[in-house]
Amino acid sequence: MPANNGTDRLRAARSELLEEADIRVVQNQSLIDDRRKQICDAATELFLEKGFAATTIRDICARSNVNQASIYDYIANKNDILRRVLNQLWFREDVQMLPEILLDDSVSLEDAIASFLRQSWQVKRKGTLLAYRCIPHLLPEDRKALRIREAALMKDLSDQLHRRLGLQAEDQRLDILSNLVVFLQAFGPMRDWLHSDIPTETVIRTISVGAAAMVMAVVEG
Amino acid sequence: MPANNGTDRLRAARSELLEEADIRVVQNQSLIDDRRKQICDAATELFLEKGFAATTIRDICARSNVNQASIYDYIANKNDILRRVLNQLWFREDVQMLPEILLDDSVSLEDAIASFLRQSWQVKRKGTLLAYRCIPHLLPEDRKALRIREAALMKDLSDQLHRRLGLQAEDQRLDILSNLVVFLQAFGPMRDWLHSDIPTETVIRTISVGAAAMVMAVVEG
DNA sequence: CGCCAATCCTGACAAATGTCCGGATCAGTC
DNA sequence: GACTGATCCGGACATTTGTCAGGATTGGCG
Numbered sequence: 133m134p135a136n137n138g139t140d141r142l143r144a145a146r147s148e149l150l151e152e153a154d155i156r157v158v159q160n161q162s163l164i165d166d167r168r169k170q171i172c173d174a175a176t177e178l179f180l181e182k183g184f185a186a187t188t189i190r191d192i193c194a195r196s197n198v199n200q201a202s203i204y205d206y207i208a209n210k211n212d213i214l215r216r217v218l219n220q221l222w223f224r225e226d227v228q229m230l231p232e233i234l235l236d237d238s239v240s241l242e243d244a245i246a247s248f249l250r251q252s253w254q255v256k257r258k259g260t261l262l263a264y265r266c267i268p269h270l271l272p273e274d275r276k277a278l279r280i281r282e283a284a285l286m287k288d289l290s291d292q293l294h295r296r297l298g299l300q301a302e303d304q305r306l307d308i309l310s311n312l313v314v315f316l317q318a319f320g321p322m323r324d325w326l327h328s329d330i331p332t333e334t335v336i337r338t339i340s341v342g343a344a345a346m347v348m349a350v351v352e353g
Numbered sequence: 354m355p356a357n358n359g360t361d362r363l364r365a366a367r368s369e370l371l372e373e374a375d376i377r378v379v380q381n382q383s384l385i386d387d388r389r390k391q392i393c394d395a396a397t398e399l400f401l402e403k404g405f406a407a408t409t410i411r412d413i414c415a416r417s418n419v420n421q422a423s424i425y426d427y428i429a430n431k432n433d434i435l436r437r438v439l440n441q442l443w444f445r446e447d448v449q450m451l452p453e454i455l456l457d458d459s460v461s462l463e464d465a466i467a468s469f470l471r472q473s474w475q476v477k478r479k480g481t482l483l484a485y486r487c488i489p490h491l492l493p494e495d496r497k498a499l500r501i502r503e504a505a506l507m508k509d510l511s512d513q514l515h516r517r518l519g520l521q522a523e524d525q526r527l528d529i530l531s532n533l534v535v536f537l538q539a540f541g542p543m544r545d546w547l548h549s550d551i552p553t554e555t556v557i558r559t560i561s562v563g564a565a566a567m568v569m570a571v572v573e574g
Numbered sequence: 575c576g577c578c579a580a581t582c583c584t585g586a587c588a589a590a591t592g593t594c595c596g597g598a599t600c601a602g603t604c
Numbered sequence: 605g606a607c608t609g610a611t612c613c614g615g616a617c618a619t620t621t622g623t624c625a626g627g628a629t630t631g632g633c634g
Contacts, residue, residue, distance in 0.1 A: 158611065183489040185406030189592060199613050201594065210592070264543070265486065268404035304551045308559045315540050322485070323532050330525045338529045341574050342567030349566030350559055379581070410622060420583050422624065431622075 148281065149223055150215040150274050153208035167206045170196040172220060175213045176258055184214060184269045214266060215274060221259030223281070227251045230313065231288035234296065241296070241347060245313065246340035253320040253332065260321045286310045297351045305350050313343060369502065370444055371436040371495050374429030388427045391417040393441060396434045397479055405435060405490045435487060436495060442480030444502070448472045451534065452509035455517065462517070462568060466534065467561035474541040474553065481542045507531045518572045526571050534564060 158164055174196035178187040189210060193200045207213050230248040233239060239247070252260065267275065289310040293299070299306055316339060320332070379385055395417035399408040410431060414421045428434050451469040454460060460468070473481065488496065510531040514520070520527055537560060541553070 160610080163611085181489075183406060185404060186490065188590080190590090200592095201613055201615090202611080204592095204594065205611080265489065268402075268486065269407065304555060305559045308551065308556055309563070311544055312540060312560065312563070315544060319533060319536050323536055330529065334525060335529055338526045338571055339533065342530070342533070342571050345570030346563030346567045350563050353562050381580080384581085409620080411620090421622095422584080423582055425622095425624065426581080 148277060149219045150277055152216055152219065153212050155205065155208060157205040164206060167198060167202075168216065171198055171203060171206060171213060172217050176217050176221065176262070179214070179217065179262060179266065180258060184266050211269075211271060214269065218259070218262060218266070221256065222263045224256065224259065227256055229285060229288075231285070231292045234289075234292040237296070240344070242340050242344035245316075245343045246336050248313075249316065249320065249336050249340060250333075252317045253336070256317075257321045260318050264318055264322065282314075286314065289313065293347065297347070299351055309347055309350060312346070316343060369498060370440045371498055373437055373440065374433045376426065376429060378426040385427060388419060388423075389437065392419055392424060392427060392434065393438050397438050397442065397483070400435070400438065400483060400487065401479060405487050432490075432492060432495075435490065439480070439483060439487070442477065443484045445477065445480065448477055450506060450509075452506070452513045455510075455513040458517070461565070463561050463565035466537075466564050467557050470537065470541065470557050470561060471554075473538045474557070477538075478542045481539050485539055485543070503535075507535065510534065514568065518568070520572055530568055530571060533567070537564060 158167075171192060175187070175192050178191050178195060181187075182191075189203065190200060192198075192213065193203055196203075198206070207216070228248070228251060230244065233244045233247055234241075263278070267278070270278065286307065290306040293306055293309060319339065320335065379388075392413060396408070396413050399412050399416060402408075403412075410424065411421060413419075413434065414424055417424075419427070428437070449469070449472060451465065454465045454468055455462075457465075484499070488499070491499065507528065511527040514527055514530060540560065541556065
């Protein structure tokens with residue numbers, strides 16, 4: 133069952149989040165969760181507004197109403213905040229990935245891509261932007277974890293494309309296409325300032341029609 | 354002559370670089386040019402390695418062998434360095450932009466895109482990465498300048514697509530496609546770590562076949 | 575050699591930043 | 605009300621950062 137192997141692998145890679153420090157100062161778990169949410173929400177906004185490096189702990193404290201000293205009872209350091217934010221927004225489990233959608237053969241390629249983009253752009257907008265912008269600030273081990281997940285996703289995607297379209301499995305163009313489709317995920321978030329007056333659904337429809345045609349053209353050419 | 358107007362507009366927008374400070378301490382112009390090149394080269398490497406905010410003036414001085422005090426005889430401040438680097442790498446004049454290539458009707462859409470990507474990926478790799486990563490660090494006026502250039506390019510591109518393909522000029526999908534094709538420029542630089550074993554020319558060929566098909570699919574659909 | 579303008583650099587300053595000590599405050603229990 | 609353990613926070617620390625004044629050095633010229 134190559135398809136199942138695929139999603140198994142993906143699920144495995146998925147559960148590997150960036151490692152969050154555990155801190156044993158405060159003991160009330162629900163308090164910890166609340167404060168961490170405050171902190172991460174504020175940090176997300178600020179990272180998107182000013183970038184990771186330009187955001188200071190003091191900024192985050194001010195916006196989240198957590199004291200500068202107390203914040204270290206909930207997070208280990210600035211990088212730990214970034215890790216938690218990415219785990220929440222980029223590695224979120226509630227978004228179907230494209231290989232998963234492609235498992236259902238009753239959904240056309242075009243619709244699958246549209247559904248993928250729609251979900252991504254609606255709920256992972258911030259995560260995508262952060263992931264692309266903050267890569268330089270990640271520690272090497274985190275970057276590695278990110279790369280492993282990405283590679284697993286890519287492998288599953290080429291497998292599904294291969295299964296559906298019957299290209300030679302080793303055809304490098306499958307990898308290129310997989311990469312490209314995943315890259316399109318970033319199109320909406322990264323360029324929305326340019327076409328702010330065009331309805332999102334129009335963009336999604338246009339891109340997914342185009343992307344499906346792109347895949348077919350490469351397969352048939 | 355709408356086509357000519359297009360390139361005129363582009364050329365006009367092009368000549369508007371980010372404004373570089375002029376400093377009147379050192380007088381020997383060729384010395385100034387040399388030092389600035391040292392500084393910008395070192396800064397480029399460092400910005401790509403560690404990001405703009407995480408790169409310190411001291412880092413730049415160390416790598417460029419310019420003294421920490423002297424550097425202010427050649428550049429006004431850290432942001433001025435970023436502006437100069439972007440002017441050199443992102444706004445470089447020696448790369449044909451896509452609308453320009455599309456003026457020649459003997460070149461197919463596919464070949465035009467391939468040529469555009471090939472040039473971009475060969476000589477503008479660093480510029481593209483920097484532009485996408487450093488936007489948050491630009492001052493508002495610089496961001497505005499960047500947006501104006503981008504908008505001019507996009508307008509020219511939809512004009513050319515319109516001329517070639519005969520869609521309604523107001524069709525929003527033209528804008529989406531233009532945006533998308535320009536966005537593809539970033540594909541190579543941003544994802545080359547993933548498929549480092551695939552020859553660039555294969556990637557370019559695959560992407561340009563696909564992109565041309567994408568455009569046609571949208572136009573015909 | 576001695577002079578002068580141009581260039582370089584030692585050393586410093588103020589501000590900002592990540593981090594956290596140690597005491598203040600609060601909530602629950604007897 | 606007194607005690608105790610958990611949480612909060614005022615204020616400080618060592619560093620790092622951008623910036624630059626003012627003296628040291630250099631190179632050409634008379």
